[in-house]
Every structure is written in C-alpha cells, then in structure tokens.
Amino acid sequence: MNLDFTSEQEMLRDAASRFFAKECPFDRVRDIEETEEGYAPDLWKKMAELGWQGLIFPEAYGGFEAGFMDLMIIFEEMGKTLFPSPFFSTVVQCGLTILEGGTEAQKKDLLPRIIEGDLIMALARLEQEGSYRAEGIRMEARKDGDRYVLNGTKLFVADANISGMLIVAARPEGSGPTLFLVDSRDPGIEITKMPTIGKDNTCEVVLKEVSVPGDSIIGPVGGGFEIIEAVEARGAVLMAAEMVGASKACIEMTAAYAKEREQYGIPIGGFQIIQHYMANMLIRYDVASNYLYQVAWMVDEGMDFETEASALKACANEAFKFISERAVQIHGGIGTSREADIGLFYRKAKSYEYICGDTETHYQKVMDNLLARGIS
C-alpha cells in the first residue's frame, strides 16, 4: 500500500493548479458563461500545448500514454476553479469512445487532431425521454446503399455548438444502438444551446436527412451502447473527480470566509452550528475524495470497477450538492449574488449531477451489479 501520489503526479497537479488559477480566475469563468461559445479558445490551445488533451492516449496517435490517475488529477484541478472547456466531451466522451471502438483509420484521423487542440467533439446520445438507458436511444439510422441517413433530435449534447465532429447514437433497422461519426457542419444539422443552470454548452442537435458513409460507424453495428457504457464508467469517475475538486474549493473558501466574517463580535466560524456544518462538509469531502482515489486506482489496475464507478458518481453528486449548498448558506446573503464565487459552485453542482448519469440512475445500477455479480 502506498497512498501517496508520485512526484510526477504532484508536479502535474501543481502545474494544473497554477494554470487554472492564473489563466481562469472566477471572473473569467463568469465572463465565459456569458459567451455564446462557452469556452476560451486561447486556453484550449494552451492546454493542448501542455499536452493535457493527449495525456491518456497512446503515443502512436501523438499522446503521452499517461495513467488514468493523471487524467483524474487534471479533472480534480479543473473542478477547483470550475474551468469551463470541452475537455470532458472531447477527450473523454468522444476521444475514449474512438480509442475504445474506432477503426485504426478513425483513430489516426481524429485522435491527433483532438490531442493538438484542433478538434472539438460532442457525444449525442440522450433523447426526448432523458433516459440514460439503451432504451432511451430511439433515433433511426436508415440504410441507403452504403450510407446511413439519420433523422431526429438529440438533447443535452455537451459542446455540440463548438464541435467539429459529433458522435451520434442511432439504431439501424433491426439493430441496437450504433455510433456514427457525423460532421457537425452538415447542412442537415441544426444546433441550439439549451439554457441550463450551469450556463454551459448543453445543446439540442436536430438531424434532418443527414447522410453518412458506412465507414463512419464506430465499433460494431448494434454494439454502440456497450462502448458508451464502458466509456461512461470512466467518465463517471472523472466527473466525480471534477466534483471532488470543486467540493474542496468550496470548503476552503467557506472556511476562510467563516474565519474572517464577524457577527455579534466574533468570527462566524466560532459558532458551534457553523463548526458542525463545516465538519459535516469536510467529512463528506474526505470520504468522497478517498473513494475517488481508490476507484481511479482500480481503473489503472484493470480491475472491474463498474459498480464502484456508479457508487462513486452517486456519492460525488450528493456530496457536491450538499457541500455547495451549505457553503452558500454559511456565506449568507453575499453567497447568493451573481458576483459571489461560491454561487458558481452551487449552480454547477446541479448541472454536473446529470452528466454521465444522475444519482438515481447510478443507485439502480449499483444494485443491478451487486445482485448480478455479487460484492467485489
């Protein structure tokens, strides 16, 4: 057992921490929230120069073959400043999908562009019902010679509005969900931002007679959902990392505020009720963060981590909501204003909850797995 990070990992964390804090302080986060593109192209490029988009990918495609734990560290640090970027959609939701299921040609074409920061991608999988299950994917892919024609509406597609390529889950006649690579600029595609509490790039994507060649399929026909699930299990861990990082920031900011803000002649952090609120916050953070590290380790070890990924995402969802809510409450009035950094966290907690599966979905998954496979 060795629960220290390696010195390389500490350096990576340190670099990421300094980068996000310097390049994207909370004022900038708020500014980016107000823009149509919802991210900072200059910082996206700088991150690519630092090699972070390529961290997890094989050297063969221009990546660095770093461990999952390294990627986790980036996400934790992004969480601390709520850095807005298409990192999750592009690198995780799409990049890992291509790595997992793509042909060699697809990998060679797309991964280097992702790694260089030249290509943003978005995964279009949810539909009108908002179900995270395979049954929720109903869009049909009509066979048309060697090609497929897609029609229908995808919802809650992160970063579609700034993407160059989409991965769209649809069903060829008689088949299960299948993944299609689609050019975002296809004239049959209309992309509209959906306004969310997270003020992020959540989009509606309407496809009308969008025709794609047969070789745009990623993985086997009808095998798309298995790929989605495999990638989303890792995605859930990384979203948890982002929430864990954000939770830590909430606690630090709130503890600092509670020591400084005085009412009735003492710092409010001296009141027992505030102390107990903060003790509860710290407990929830500490258990969630150490669980995160353990599950990330399981991923790197190649262990079966699916049950744990679901439990972890549920744990982080609830911890971040709890912690950010208490944080605003302790900040009092000032915490509710648009100017307050802490309010950013409270809003993001609600939107992160839905990415890669909400709490209820994951609780039911945990039980499906425990009953089917037993306790690991």
Next chain:
Amino acid sequence: MNLDFTSEQEMLRDAASRFFAKECPFDRVRDIEETEEGYAPDLWKKMAELGWQGLIFPEAYGGFEAGFMDLMIIFEEMGKTLFPSPFFSTVVQCGLTILEGGTEAQKKDLLPRIIEGDLIMALARLEQEGSYRAEGIRMEARKDGDRYVLNGTKLFVADANISGMLIVAARPEGSGPTLFLVDSRDPGIEITKMPTIGKDNTCEVVLKEVSVPGDSIIGPVGGGFEIIEAVEARGAVLMAAEMVGASKACIEMTAAYAKEREQYGIPIGGFQIIQHYMANMLIRYDVASNYLYQVAWMVDEGMDFETEASALKACANEAFKFISERAVQIHGGIGTSREADIGLFYRKAKSYEYICGDTETHYQKVMDNLLARGIS
C-alpha cells in the same frame, strides 16, 4: 375557525393525563413490559370505570357517543406515558370493526363487554409476508356445511395472548378476505408472544382446524378488507395521536434534562448544537401535532380523510423516530440504559412504526390516492 379544544375536551385530557401519570409512571411501564400478560388488569378495569373504552360507541351498546377527537385525546395522553394496554387492539382494531361491519347481534353481544372492560380482543390479519395489502391475506377458510374451518398462521397480532376473542381475516374459497370471529380459547389455537423491541404483546397465532359457525362472519363475505381499511384509516390517526403525545413527552423530558445537566460549566442546553437539535425536534412535533388535530377534525366532520390519514401516519412515524433518537442522543450515556425513561420512547418509536402500516406503505398509499382522486 376555532382551534381551541372544548372545555369538556380539556377536562377529559386533564383527567387522562392525571390518571396515566399517577397510575402508571415509567417504572410501572417497565415492570409491565417484563410480565407475560403485558398489561395491567387493574388499570384496564379502572379505565372502563372512567368510561374510556366506551367513549366512541353508541349509547345503545353502553357507550358515550363521544367524538373522534375525544378518543384522540385519550391516545395522545396514553402516548405521553407510553401506557401499555390492549386499548388499541380491543377498542379500535376490533371494536370499530364490529361497529362498522358487525350484525346487530354481534354488536349487542360484544360491544358492551368491551365497554365494561370484560373483553379483550385482537385482530389477526398479517401473515408470513408481512404485507399490509389485501394480497397479504392468504389464509383459507374451508367451508364445512354451515361452518368454516380455519387453518394457518397469523403474525404480529397485538394482544392475542390476553384476548377472549379474535377477529381473523381469511379467504373462503373463491372469495376475498373475510372477517371471522373466533374464540381465543379454541383448542385448535396456539398463541405465542413474539419478542419485539417494544416489549409488547405482539403474537403469533396458529390456527389448526378451527371451526366457526357461519354467523361469526363480520360484514359481507369477501368484504373484509374494505372494513379493515376503513377502520385502519381511523386507527392510523389514533396511532399518530399516540406518537404525537409521546413526542411531546420526549421534548419536555429532554428540555428539562438539557437545562439541568452541566458539562464544561454550563447547562448543555446552552450549547448551540443542542439548541438546534431541540429546535428541530420542536418543529417536527408542532407540525405533526397540528396536522393530527386537523385530520381528527376531518374524521369528525365525515370528510374523506383517507389520504390524510396515510400522510399523517407517515409523518408521525418519522417525527417520533427522529425526536426520540435525538432525545436519547442529548441525554447521552444515561439515555441508553434500561433505567432511563427516555429509552422507552426510542424503543416504542420503532414498534409503533409498524402498527397500522409502516411509512413506506403509507407513502405509496398517499400517491395512489392523489393520483386516483386528486388533491383535496
């Protein structure tokens, strides 16, 4: 609107309060818990002399035709001292069932004996699955000429061990649940106490070839569950009353303790966290108690109160568990001992939860009703 109790009701409450406090202090409650019969025959008789068993019944059978609110007051006061008696099983579960569905002959035979304190009765309805629903009643009643023969096991039958008569729910061939009057001393009946956290008279009742005449049926053949439901709706309100009364006692005892017990040189009630614990307890009590009064008023008004009865039982279940648990926590070590009065409440909270339907059963009932009938 007039939310005062009448002066007659105040007198009744006062009489009940003094009776239970004087006749059955907590030491006696603990002593009774250790006895096989689990109640105090002398007090049962005294209560009958005070007329309380007859409060709700028509004068024609020797009762006083008082309102439901009056009966509620008795239950609230019983709750404050956790008075152990077969009042609920005999008067409510069985007495009201007879009143609701019995023949004139049955009423004339049984109600006066209940009112006089000469007959204790028990309702045998739950079976092996522990389901509160009609489907949970599977015991068969075999037709044998004019008679019915009962075989099977009933569980969680309150006060069967001290009863003279039972009401047993069973299914004649091809019919729904039907209620049978059965003599508890029938040689085919074996009654065993089941040890519970409430240390009460919860019993297993095994029936072997118990033959009863056709006129022992209460209400229509196959119509037993409707009677059970109608009576249990009122029963749920009265159990809520008992829990509300008990919750009040918890708060009073705990507030007194918190003012008296000193640690670190001040009464523990001076610590902000104890103050907030107790504020939460008081809030839960106050909302539950006023809800109780409103629902009891609905019963007396003849309004449709079924949804509210379920919501109220769920509310009181959870409030009493919450309040009694916090009460023990505030008492600290002393609260966990068998000698401590407050621990009695903590144990009873868990056992009262199951009487007339547990919280989950009632939540689902609330929704069944809201969806079927709308919001009243």
Next chain:
Amino acid sequence: MDFSLTEEQRAFKSELEDFFREEMKNAPPCYQNTTLIEAMYHTDEGFAFHRYMQKRLAEKGWLTMAWPEKYGGRGASIAEQVIFNEVHSYYRAPGIDRFGVAMFAPTVMLFASEEQKARILPPIARGEVQYCQGWSEPNAGSDLASLSTTAVRDGDYYVVNGQKTWTTAGHRADHMFLLARTDPSKKRNAGLSVFNVDMGLPGIEVRPIRYMNGGHFYNEVFFTDVKIHKDELVGPEGDGWKLTRATMNFERSGAGAYAALLRSFEELLEYVKGTSRDGKPLAQDPVVRRKLAMIYTDLRAGWAHSYMIAWLQEQGKTAFTPAAASESKVFATELRQRMVNFATEIMGPYGQLEDSPWAPLGGSMVEGYQTVIGSTIYAGTNEIQRNIIAWAGLRLPRIK
C-alpha cells in the same frame, strides 16, 4: 376544534379566487416561471404589472385591509388576512409592496407626527408608491445593530453617509425607510433613527446586485452627503431601534407559503402524470412516488401548523407566536428546498433547464433551486430562527 370557514369567509375566498384567476390571465410569463420577488422587480414589464395590481388591490380595499379603520383600512381579522394571503400566494400575484404597506406604515401610524401620517400614508394606501427598506449593511446582516451609516444633524437637515445592501426593489422604489446612526457616540442599538427618504435625492446611488441566476431585485444603495430634511425623521431621534420593532396585527402564520407550495406541487403532480421515462409514466416509479408523498405530507402538516399560529394570533396569544413563526419560516423554506431538490431530480437531465421551450414547468423548479437558498438566509437566517425557537419556544438558556 373546528378548521372550517364561515359562510362569509368562504364567499370572500371565492371572490378572491375569481379575481386573481381572471387578473393573472394578463400576467407576463415571468409570474409563472420565476419567483414572485423576481417577477415583480426584474423586468419593466413585470414591475408594470405589479403597479397595475397594486392599484387594483387598492380599489378593492384589499391592499390595506389589515390597517385600522382610522387610517382607511378595515381592520381585517387574522382569518381574513390568512384567506387573502393564501389565495394571493396560490395565484402568484403581485400588487403588495410589503415594505410600504406592512413594514413602514405601522411604524408611521405608531410613531409619526400627524403631518407625516397625512403625507405618507395615503399614497401607500392608494397603491401609488413603492418603498424599500434601508436596514442591512455589508457588516450588519444577522447582527443588524452593528450598522454604521450615519445621519448627522446640520441645521434643518440630516446629512447621510454610508451604504445599505440587499435592498430589495431599491431600483424600483420611490422611497426608502432608512435606519441610520444619528448619535455616533452610542453603540449597538442606541443612537439609531428612522427616516423617510425620497430615493430621488442627490447623492443617492443605487447599484444592482444580481442574484446568482442573474435576476435583479437586490441592490446596494450608497449615500454620499445626502441631505434629508428634518421633517423626514420619524419618531424621536435616537429611538430608531424601538421603531424597527413596530408591528401591527398582521398575520404571520406562513399559510401563504404553503398555498404557494401547493400550487407548485400540483404542477409537479401533473408533470409526473404526463411524463414517461423508460416506457413508464414517472407517476408509477416508486422512488418518484415516495419523494412526492414526502412533500405532500410535510406540506399538509406544515399548513395545519400555520393555521394554529393564525388562530393563536387571533386570540391574542402572542407569547406563543415568536417561536412558532420562526418554526413556520424554517419548515416552509426548507420544505420548498426539499421540493425543488426532489423535483429537479425527478426530471432527470431536464432538471437543469432554465426557462426555454425544453424546460418542464417553465424552468420554475430549477429557478426555485437557486432562489430558495435566499429564503433560508434572508429575513433572519434559519440558524438565527433555530436559536429563537430554542430560546423562546423551549426556554433553553442563552449563554453569552
């Protein structure tokens, strides 16, 4: 014990229901999708409708119905006020400037000169003015007595310098009732005075504070050498703290909050009946059902409790009400918090959507997720309320 309304009360309720149902058909959409405070003060359109309703309520005699007859009110009973507040809240109607009608007017009636009464009260009663409250400061939140805005006498004027914050409707208000320190040598709650301030005076600057969802109803108000005529001093100089305690027999049961919650709950119930996921209506999902049943239960229980507060208040048993009103505030705000949490969970990914064609219930639940946390903070944080409950309701010792 009798919870029923008299025939007269039922008729009054039914009149109110007809009135608000009709009037609210003309309300701008913000009254459906956003919290009332934001609907009233954020957009010009929303504010205009509030002003319109103010006049309509004044015409009907409902604006000041709780005022004594002497001042043009009709001394409505607590029960009548509860009925009005319930229907008004259920329909999410504006038209009440509570700063003028319910907070400043009682102070004026009790402490102001006859001249001031004649000048200040009629425009409020006619629904012609909007007030705002000048109490909180950056360093005086829960601990109001530590405020530091000064009003220094100079001839016929007081010269005011300082800053107020969390000033609801400050950008819409014609007047502010200001609490300022007239005697800087005194500490805490001594040496404070109350002024009726024209918001148009030179030296007053109002800056918006955006709420986290972007809504504009709070403001900072800066005073730089603002000259306020001595005739605007209300009550004796230095008695301001006493004046902040002035209240009238307004109902404080919180019943209106439950009526508003019921409206939201009804909408949520319709939503789960009409929405399917994974081939099944949400109304059949046991986890969803459990969440709704919990809300319904607490809603009914809290509401019953609020009636008891109203009843005791009507009986003049006010000794009980300080703790009970705090209980009602805590329970109702935290119940709404549970409701918006459950609602946004039940909606799945739709739970994050703000007002837009995709948003269930016009995005009102996710709006509620943001605004509800204000409600557990403002008007006495729920922490302070719990202290009060422990002290006043349970007589637990107050240790300094």
Next chain:
Amino acid sequence: MDFSLTEEQRAFKSELEDFFREEMKNAPPCYQNTTLIEAMYHTDEGFAFHRYMQKRLAEKGWLTMAWPEKYGGRGASIAEQVIFNEVHSYYRAPGIDRFGVAMFAPTVMLFASEEQKARILPPIARGEVQYCQGWSEPNAGSDLASLSTTAVRDGDYYVVNGQKTWTTAGHRADHMFLLARTDPSKKRNAGLSVFNVDMGLPGIEVRPIRYMNGGHFYNEVFFTDVKIHKDELVGPEGDGWKLTRATMNFERSGAGAYAALLRSFEELLEYVKGTSRDGKPLAQDPVVRRKLAMIYTDLRAGWAHSYMIAWLQEQGKTAFTPAAASESKVFATELRQRMVNFATEIMGPYGQLEDSPWAPLGGSMVEGYQTVIGSTIYAGTNEIQRNIIAWAGLRLPRIK
C-alpha cells in the same frame, strides 16, 4: 497511489481468514445476533468464549502484535494491524480486551516502574486478564476533567472513595485502571493520578447498568474506603491527566468498523434476495434497492477514507489524524445508524423482532437499532467529534 497488499500481507490476511472462519464456528449464537460488546460480556457462555479466544490470539502472537518487541510484541506495521482488525471485525470475533491490551498497557510501558511493567504486562500479553477502565463518572462524561473520585494517601495506601460509571466489563474484570483525584485542592485536570486496581479489593461494589435492550456490559463501580497499595500508583502522583493521553502507534483508521458493516450488508443483501413481499422479491423493489445502494456507496467511500488515515499514520503524518479519526468515527457510526434504520424499514413488521425464530438475521438489525445509539455517544460523543473536526481539521476558532 497503490491500494494493493503485498504478497506477504495477502498471505497474512488469508491465514487470519482461515483462522477466524474456523474458530467462529464454535462461537455461541450471541456472536451472530448481538453486538460484540454484548456478546463478550453479557452471558457467561459468551464471556467464556472471549477468554478462550484471548488465549488463542495470544498463542498466535496476534494479541499484542502492535506492542514493541521489547515487551513481547512484534511492533506490527499499521497495515498489518488494519488487516488484522478488518478480518477480526468481519468475523465478529472476540478475544481482544482493548482496555488491557490497547489502553492500559501503553500507559504502563511509558510511565510505570520496571517492577510494575514486569508484574502487569505479562498477564495481559498472555491473555489471562480482563481489564476495565475507571474514568467516567456521573458528572464527568464528555467533560472528563470534572471527575470527583478521590484517592487520599494514608501511609502505604491510598484510600479511594467515589463512583465510576459506564464501566464496560466491570462485572467481568480482574483489574481496573482508575483515574482519581489525589490532590483535591487542584481543579480540573490537575491533581489526578492513575492506579492499577484489583477488582477483588474490599469496598469495591459493581452494580450492573442494563442497556436499553436488557444487555449487561456497562456497570457502575462504587468505591467505599478502598485501600490501594501505593505500589499500584502508575506514574508520578498528580500526573494522571498526562497518562490518559498515552497512546501507542495503534491503527486508528476505523477500517475494522467498515469490515463489520460489510458483513452486515452482505447479510442484508442475502435477505432481500431471498424474501418476497406482494409477490415480488424485495431485491426488485426500487425503494428497497435505493436504500441498499446508498448504504453500499457510503460503506465503500468511508472504507477508502479509513485507508488514507492508516496510510498517513504509517507515514507518521499524525498531524492530520486527530480530525480524520474523528471523521471516521462520526461517519462509520452514523452510517451504521442509517443501515439499521433502512434494514428495519425494509423488513416491514419483521423489523421490530428481537432474537427469535421469527426474526430475520437473528434480530441483529433491531439489536443494532438499539446499540448504535450508544456508539454515537460513547468514546467521545459525535458532537464533540464534530467540534474537534472543525478545530483540528479546519482551524476554525475555538471561542470560550
């Protein structure tokens, strides 16, 4: 970062598992149905099995494995201790008298004379004695320093008068380590001393305190003119408070608590798989499933946290551990509380049944409902723990 065990550690774990699985086959049923503390001390049969296991563990060298080699231990690493505690807890095994092995022995090693060490430690190491702790008094619970039992020097003896309470295993113990006031002129934590007391001395009376479920593990211990020889004074007179702070490098991660929770969770999972209600296995009821998933999640998360505590402790980074150990105590005890609540709810009316043929899981969940509230109180109430977390973990100010 690496959570895996070395090959040696895996072998150790597997040896322990084989050992406890075998040995626990002979355990009386109380070890299945009641909490460990009750199983060990309530019945003669249970206590006899504890004594038997004490000797077995001593034989194996596991009883004192965390002791320094100098005193016959083997200075086991934190990791080894964690492994032992997990397996020991998972199998609900007795055999550890923590009062002797883990609490008094370190005090003796650090502060006692050579003569005392030679006399006191070997019987503990051989598993031949049972100790109890003489600290708490009726008016000294959370606030231990306010204790009032006196030990007055009289020639070669100290004469002890007073009362101790919550004395776990007092009725089973051969010895007590007693904290008493040797200098009554001093207040609070000054003037206290520690004694090694033979429980058979005249003037000592042990009276049972029954736990709310009837279990007997706590006691009151009364001292009436009890003469304790001065050789039994451990450490300098008046330094007793310092001695109560003596600890060794025992693991304090709480990992064992999670192993015990896992065992209960596994049993609960089997129960819901094997039990039907309304024609459906409980394992298919979404509300039941949700409750179990919540428990599983917290169990895994808390357990991971406990490993981090162990790791930091192993690294000697003890600055972190005071708050973290408090966190682990709070989280694990309150998680068990949630679990027994959920379990008894899931069982429907069966949730109220104590050990009997009808009781699911031998009534262990309803037993847990009663005993768990002790765990949130004893060994530092969870309120005190939260204060410590705020002070030590977050450096929030400690206001007197």
